[in-house]
Amino acid sequence: MFARGATKYFSRGFSQRRLASTKTIREALEEVVPRKQLQLKQLKTEHSQAVLGEVTVENVVGGMRGLKAMLWEASVLDPIEGIRFHGLAIPDCQKQLPAAPGGKEIIAESMFWLLLTGKVPTEAETRQLSRELAEKGDLPEYIEKLIDSLLARLPALAARIYRNVYNPGKPIPAINKDLDLVGNYVNMLGFGDNHDLTEYMRLYIAIHGDHEGGNASAHTTHLVGSTLADPFISYSAALYALAGPLHGLANQEVLRWQMNMQKEIGDEITHDKIKEFLWKTLKSGQVVPGYGHGVLRNPDPRFMALQQFCESRPQLLDDRVIQLVRKTYEVAPAVLKEHGKTKNPYPNVDATSGCVLYHYGLTQFKYYTVIFGVSRALGCLTQLVWARALGLPIERPKSLSMDAIEKLIKN
Ligand SMILES: CC(=O)SCCNC(=O)CCNC(=O)[C@H](O)C(C)(C)COP(=O)(O)OP(=O)(O)OC[C@H]1O[C@@H](n2cnc3c(N)ncnc32)[C@H](O)[C@@H]1OP(=O)(O)O
Ligand SMILES: O=C([O-])CC(=O)C(=O)O
Numbered sequence: 001m002f003a004r005g006a007t008k009y010f011s012r013g014f015s016q017r018r019l020a021s022t023k024t025i026r027e028a029l030e031e032v033v034p035r036k037q038l039q040l041k042q043l044k045t046e047h048s049q050a051v052l053g054e055v056t057v058e059n060v061v062g063g064m065r066g067l068k069a070m071l072w073e074a075s076v077l078d079p080i081e082g083i084r085f086h087g088l089a090i091p092d093c094q095k096q097l098p099a100a101p102g103g104k105e106i107i108a109e110s111m112f113w114l115l116l117t118g119k120v121p122t123e124a125e126t127r128q129l130s131r132e133l134a135e136k137g138d139l140p141e142y143i144e145k146l147i148d149s150l151l152a153r154l155p156a157l158a159a160r161i162y163r164n165v166y167n168p169g170k171p172i173p174a175i176n177k178d179l180d181l182v183g184n185y186v187n188m189l190g191f192g193d194n195h196d197l198t199e200y201m202r203l204y205i206a207i208h209g210d211h212e213g214g215n216a217s218a219h220t221t222h223l224v225g226s227t228l229a230d231p232f233i234s235y236s237a238a239l240y241a242l243a244g245p246l247h248g249l250a251n252q253e254v255l256r257w258q259m260n261m262q263k264e265i266g267d268e269i270t271h272d273k274i275k276e277f278l279w280k281t282l283k284s285g286q287v288v289p290g291y292g293h294g295v296l297r298n299p300d301p302r303f304m305a306l307q308q309f310c311e312s313r314p315q316l317l318d319d320r321v322i323q324l325v326r327k328t329y330e331v332a333p334a335v336l337k338e339h340g341k342t343k344n345p346y347p348n349v350d351a352t353s354g355c356v357l358y359h360y361g362l363t364q365f366k367y368y369t370v371i372f373g374v375s376r377a378l379g380c381l382t383q384l385v386w387a388r389a390l391g392l393p394i395e396r397p398k399s400l401s402m403d404a405i406e407k408l409i410k411n
Contacts, residue, residue, distance in 0.1 A: 022124045024132070028117045033389045036073070040390050057405060064214070065294060069397065070222070072213025073386045074115040074379055082301035083211055085111070086118045090207055090301045097206070098126040100180045105199045105309075106206035107180045108378060109133065115210055115382040134177045134184060158370045159188035166364055185374065189362070196313065197360035201371070203309060204353060207302045208372055210379025215294070216241040217248065221380035222387065226395040231384050238380055239373045245289070248350075248372045252365040254290040255354035257281070258324050269324060271331045278328075278335045290351030291332055292342040299329075302349035310356065319359045325352050 023031075052068045059067040075085045085093060097110035097120060109129040113121040121129070139157065151164050163172050173187050182205050186198045213219060217238040225234035242248035265273040281288055293300065307326070310316040317323070329347055336345035354368050386392075400408070 020124075021122045022128065025113055025116065025121075025125075025129050028113070028119060028121075028125070029385070032117050032119075036386070037390060057409070060400060060405065063294075070213040070219070071390075071392065072218070072222075072383055073118075074382045075210040075212045077212045077295050079295055079297040082296060082298065083207075085114055085210060088114065088120075090305045093206070094305070096120050098123045100130075100183055100198075100202060101127075103183075103195075103199050103202060105203040107202050108182050108205050108209070108375070109180055111206040111209050112378045112382070115379055116385060130180045131177060133181050134175050134179065137175045137181075137184065158374050159185055161370070162189050162364075162367055166367075191360065191362065194360055197357075197362070200309060200356050200360065203305065204371065205375040205378075207305055208349065208353075208375035210376075210382065213383065215247070216244065217376050218380050218383065222383055223395050225384045225387055226392065228394075231381055234384060235377055235380055238376065242373055242376060243369055246287075248369045248376075250289045250348075250350040251353045251372060252368045254325075254350050254352075255321070255358060255365055255368070257289050258321055258328065258355065261328075262320065262324055269320075269327055271327065274324075274328055274331050275335055278332055282335070282339050287342075288332060288336065291336060291345065291347055293344045293346075293348045296346070296348065297344050299346040300348045300351075303347045303352055306349070306352045306356065310352075316356065316359060319355070321355045321358060325355045 055067060059065065075083055077083050081089065083090070088096065093106050093111065093114070097106045097114060099105055099110075100107050107126070107130075110121050110126045113119070113125065113129060139160070143157075144160070151161070160172060163170060167190060170190070173192065175184050176187065179187065180202070182202045183192075183198055185205075186192055186194070186201050191197050211218065213222060220241040221234045221238040224237040225231065229237075245253050261274065261277045262269075264277060278288060307329075310322055310326075329351065332347070333345040336342050353372075354365065357363075357368060357371070
């Protein structure tokens with residue numbers, strides 16, 4: 001049921017039959033947990049010695065790339081097709097997951113419901129979850145005071161920090177109990193009257209939510225969580241992994257790099273000038289930010305979904321930075337192929353995510369990875385729930401020295 005191709009399970013007929021369902025997320029989860037616990041028990045008792053692959057020296061010295069060594073329930077990443085959440089690709093989610101009232105994009109609540117339970121929530125269930133989160137969303141006064149005294153040093157409670165850092169002194173709107181999670185977030189950031197930015201953030205946060213288990217932020221949460229550290233500690237560790245330029249920070253780096261390119265090539269954007277800038281970047285020994293991937297071998301479907309968002313809005317297509325991102329995509333894969341190093345010459349999600357935020361006036365690059373961090377909590381915390389429900393053990397892979405590897409090869 002959770003394997004690829006599960007689309008049938010989520011077919012329109014199925015979701016229509018579920019229209020009347022008004023379960024809470026806890027009730028929906030309670031239904032799934034015993035079945036999953038049984039599935040794990042059977043795997044352990046009936047198949048514990050089954051072989052899933054071999055471990056090569058390349059796996060060990062190459063950052064465990066390609067090694068099948070983690071259990072992760074909510075999503076599976078295919079090198080060619082990209083991410084699927086319980087079998088649903090991004091376009092399936094766009095068709096099936098409830099949006100906000102008056103909106104079209106996937107919202108965090110419906111994505112979280114899918115990630116956690118493996119089921120598409122009904123409209124009523126989604127609204128109920130939005131309300132539950134909004135009702136729990138107010139900060140107690142003592143936390144507000146604490147955060148106000150720590151300011152940007154505390155990597156949490158993202159909207160308040162944004163306002164404190166970039167618009168100090170301006171009052172922050174209270175949580176609106178009738179709005180979805182991201183609607184409230186954008187409102188508190190100070191952009192609540194921008195419907196298009198709100199929709200973009202809904203899509204952005206939904207599709208950055210999970211990318212199976214092996215990426216650096218998800219894996220960090222899982223590792224730290226496996227020591228039974230609490231979810232806040234486990235997820236804050238993940239944010240430090242996300243903050244590296246080869247992972248989440250790349251979304252900031254891309255925009256900085258594209259704007260440097262714009263400065264250098266001037267008003268007349270041509271493929272030749274972009275190529276020249278790409279070569280200059282590569283020859284200086286830097287990576288092209290937003291391109292390449294540890295698993296994907298095709299353009300990232302999340303990149304495509306964000307591009308489609310731009311294509312549906314003519315005012316975005318007129319924006320020079322957005323045009324530059326698009327034109328870079330037209331030439332960068334060929335340049336990277338000619339350069340010959342990266343296994344994947346195509347764009348990942350970070351190649352485009354920041355330019356739309358910039359267009360809508362959220363121009364503080366340093367904040368972009370925080371938004372990614374707000375999103376990635378959906379998948380990382382889902383897996384922590386499963387790790388606890390299934391009683392998964394502390395993670396402790398075996399390491400080998402180079403001498404030990406050589407000895408094993410000789411034997
Ligand atoms: C949400 C996300 O985290 S998506 C990823 C965001 N990160 C980026 O966009 C940064 C740019 N990209 C990269 O640095 C890489 O492609 C990564 C980190 C994403 C993946 O790294 P790997 O799995 O090691 O990629 P791969 O196996 O293709 O690397 C092989 C070689 O190609 C190089 N390479 C990979 N991507 C690029 C790139 N975009 N530009 C130039 N060279 C690259 C690697 O540095 C490596 O060079 P080396 O042999 O001299 O060490
Ligand atoms: O899958 C990865 O390694 C990196 C990535 O795209 C993500 O974490 O969203």
